[in-house]
Amino acid sequence: MGDWVVVERWSEAVAGNGAAIIREIEPRTTFLVRKAAGEAVVPQPLAANVDVGIIMTSANTDLVLARLDRYLGLLRDGGIEPVIAVSKLDLVADPAVAIARAEAVGPRVIGVSTHTGVGLDEVRSLGGPGRTAVLLGSSGVGKSSLLNAMIGTQQVTREIRADERGRHTTTRRELFVARDGGIWIDTPGMRELAQWLDEDDPDQEQAFDDIAELAAQCRFNDCQHVKEPGCAVRDAISPERLASFHKLAAERSLAAQRQAQKTRQLAARAAVKAKAKRRSD
Ligand SMILES: Nc1nc2c(ncn2[C@@H]2O[C@H](COP(=O)(O)OP(=O)(O)OP(=O)(O)O)[C@@H](O)[C@H]2O)c(=O)[nH]1
Ligand SMILES: [Mg+2]
Ligand SMILES: [Zn+2]
Structure with missing residues (x-):
């Protein structure tokens, strides 16, 4: 997402609806990637050619520094200006x-409100013709x-919950082109982003921190809270909540397995290449 490409438009006679083929992908200036934690560093592409990353945090909830740091790191790794x-x-x-x-x-910090309109012009000016901004x-x-108010998109938004958590309304990255040609990428909250990026996620951990705390009292250190005897979690947590915890754990382990598999494939491919090169030298 976010690549600039050279396209060849097919004539109406051939394609009828103005179809085009991509002839060339321009070299990427920046690349928003997540280097997954751990030894295996497989950069996972998020968006190309991003000029500015806008990290949003609400004025009425506490600033979570760890989370902010994570976003700042993501942008720093990609060589993208953070605001x-x-x-x-x-x-x-x-x-x-x-x-x-x-x-x-x-x-740089900008205060905004979609209700009063404060800050909208300043944020809008971060983008513009030929520029790509990611939220x-x-x-x-x-x-x-913010995007709806700033560039007239019509995305769905939803009231947050009583406990101030969001409802994960946006579920995938989406790219919009503003009237002035500026490109804006909306992203989902950390939960979906993290599922896509890697398995460690402060939001999710927080959502189940009651379970993490109880787990310390389980008889076995590696208790999975399934059918082990002396499980403090199963004693205290409702079956529904435990089920969603297990579902999440399964998703995470699947993501980790996929990541490991990808790393092995890349390593194998690199080894084959190196061998071929040695032969030809
Ligand atoms: N009071 C006030 N409420 C706002 C403002 N901006 C957004 N909201 C409200 O905050 C809620 C969440 O807004 P969204 O735009 O859906 O948030 P989001 O960051 O896109 O959330 P996800 O898509 O779940 O990641 C909605 O009820 C909005 O009306 C603002 O400037 N002031
Ligand atoms: Mg959204
Ligand atoms: Zn247990």
């Missing part, structure tokens, strides 16, 4: 305080709302 947008400024009594907290962490941040901080 922090503090959203929902209309909800706090003292916007200056919220902005100052973000400024203590980060690079990152937890579910419910207002990424899609």
